[in-house]
Amino acid sequence: MHIPDGILPLSVTGSGYAATALTTWYSIRKIRQKEDPRQDIPKASLLTAAFFVASWIHIPVPPTSVHLVLNGLLGALLGYYAFPAILIGLFFQAIMFGHGGLTTLGVNAMIMGLPALIAHHIFRLRKWRNGDSQRKTGAFGFLSGVVATGISVAMFVIILLTNLPAEINVVSERAAIYALAIAHIPVIFIEGTVTALVTMFIRKVRSGILDGV
């Protein structure tokens, strides 16, 4: 789901950077409004490492192979820290793994970071009415993972379909994009399950980690 260099026109990559800059500014503003903004940095740092490594673990889904994104998990556990964490993780993925690219860093940050912020707000709903419980944490954790990855796939598909260059075989490329989107359906549910299991585990062993989100 990382869009590499040379696929999108300059106008789209430029808009991606502008949107990413705006969202990063907003996220940092929200982080600074916290009582102790540094409190969650260790958590954000470790999850950045998890996000960075996740794209290297391939899951074979014929005819292609996919990888976990973990943006729903980051959104659920980190809140507004998730966006800068994903941005840093994407930067290292681009320069080290060749996943994505530096020109498309802004677009990729929006594809994966924006759904993470949506996942954060979904996960907060577990506290709605009578506070959270283990079951509600699992349910909203699952929903966070599913929705975040689902939106990421949808954004990836829409951005590609609306920017198909004229010199390629559009019909063939469109079919390949749809095939890739279908291959991500199992990933969406795996992401939901992973997010649910991790949030439930954390709530059980150290619920304090979830206090701030």
Place this chain on the structure above:
Amino acid sequence: MHKENNYIVFIIKLKWQSVIAAIAITMAFLFMPMEVHAHGVNINYTSNVEVEIIATYDSGTPMAGAQVAVYAPDDPTTPWLTGICDGEGRFSFTPDTARPGIWDVQVRLAGHGGMIHIPVGGDTTTADGQGGFSHLQIGIMSACVIWGSIGTALYFSKRRKT
């Protein structure tokens, strides 16, 4: 002496016979069918270097059916050739050697892909292909990034305690 004269006359006669024989053989060659000259060989050559690319994902899966666009050095915007990779991610083409320089080959499949730069002809000796890193290099670099993250986490968790 008379005997010697007879001998010289015989040699002269023999030479005349040889000359006549040589003329006869030459005439025979001249009037032979022309097919004999077809054994002559005329070879011209044109140096065409075929370029074969193999496109795979970093997981090793071939990019079967990926679209390929080849760009000539003097026109980086309009594809000189387009095509499709086979089931093993292979695609071959013969660049026009009259257009030396760096030829760009872009491979694309479902929004994924990349570009490789192939030098053709002239003094373009620098190949700037997509080499990438080995698994060992990626492993070491990843370990550095992970350690950086853990170090950051430890640093800020310590600050919080003090």
